[in-house]
Amino acid sequence: MSEPLLKIEGLEAGYGEVQVLWKIDAQVGEGDIVCIVGSNGAGKTTLLRTISGVVPATAGRILFKGDDLTKLRPDQILERGIAHVPEGRRLFRGLTVRDNLLLGAYLRRDNAEVERDLHFIFELFPILRERQKQDATTMSGGEQQMCAIGRGIMSRPKLLMIDELSLGLAPRLVERLSEALIEINRAGLTILLVEQDVMTAFEIASNAFVIETGRVRMHGPTKVLAEDADIRQAYLGG
Numbered sequence: 001m002s003e004p005l006l007k008i009e010g011l012e013a014g015y016g017e018v019q020v021l022w023k024i025d026a027q028v029g030e031g032d033i034v035c036i037v038g039s040n041g042a043g044k045t046t047l048l049r050t051i052s053g054v055v056p057a058t059a060g061r062i063l064f065k066g067d068d069l070t071k072l073r074p075d076q077i078l079e080r081g082i083a084h085v086p087e088g089r090r091l092f093r094g095l096t097v098r099d100n101l102l103l104g105a106y107l108r109r110d111n112a113e114v115e116r117d118l119h120f121i122f123e124l125f126p127i128l129r130e131r132q133k134q135d136a137t138t139m140s141g142g143e144q145q146m147c148a149i150g151r152g153i154m155s156r157p158k159l160l161m162i163d164e165l166s167l168g169l170a171p172r173l174v175e176r177l178s179e180a181l182i183e184i185n186r187a188g189l190t191i192l193l194v195e196q197d198v199m200t201a202f203e204i205a206s207n208a209f210v211i212e213t214g215r216v217r218m219h220g221p222t223k224v225l226a227e228d229a230d231i232r233q234a235y236l237g238g
């Protein structure tokens, strides 16, 4: 098997004295959609923030295309090709949709290609084209999520990490966003998705890691996990 795009080995992290992640091992294959599921407080967001370099790792390694990213700064990790769509979307108030999207491209100098990616996002989410001059934070939750995903794509990453795709959104919108992720994946992006809604996550992703109290409890193909009695009981309503 070829080397995975992202490989996490024995990763540990936390906040001050409080350790949250314990010896996490995980991999994301190039071109895959992989999800991380687990209940509130399991450490899913902390894991993504550690990969992004926002939370320092206290042990273990994060390898991306074989390179060790563990000690790099968040901007360096973004530059290497990992974009992070944060929990709660975090768009900038007072900036238009277009400017929020362009912020994702702040490290890029290839202006023509930036325009091309903007066009790709507007094709994917036509509402963003219509609303491009509107203050991004005045849009609906679903539109803001589209903008946050678009901002992630604008850095032209190899790996797009999304923290809570569906949170607070109506089922129809979640379906629309799920389809968009599959389209983005087909366009060549590898996706690491954190999701509370395990049903949705398993529909989109080929592989999953189940995290409980900061440890990987189970992992494998979503098709297999969806049939597991413990997983069904704990996350899929029996």
Ligand SMILES: Nc1ncnc2c1ncn2[C@@H]1O[C@H](COP(=O)(O)OP(=O)(O)OP(=O)(O)O)[C@@H](O)[C@H]1O
Residues within 6 Å of the ligand: 015, 018, 020, 038, 039, 040, 041, 042, 043, 044, 045, 046, 047, 087, 196
């Ligand atoms: N900035 C912080 N300072 C201190 N502790 C934190 C901080 N952020 C998170 N924690 C703690 O780390 C643990 C894991 O939180 P994290 O946000 O990673 O969980 P999660 O799996 O993303 O949960 P949720 O599903 O609610 O988003 C929790 O016990 C939380 O209280």
Ligand SMILES: [Mg+2]
Residues within 6 Å of the ligand: 044, 045, 046, 087, 163
């Ligand atoms: Mg979280």
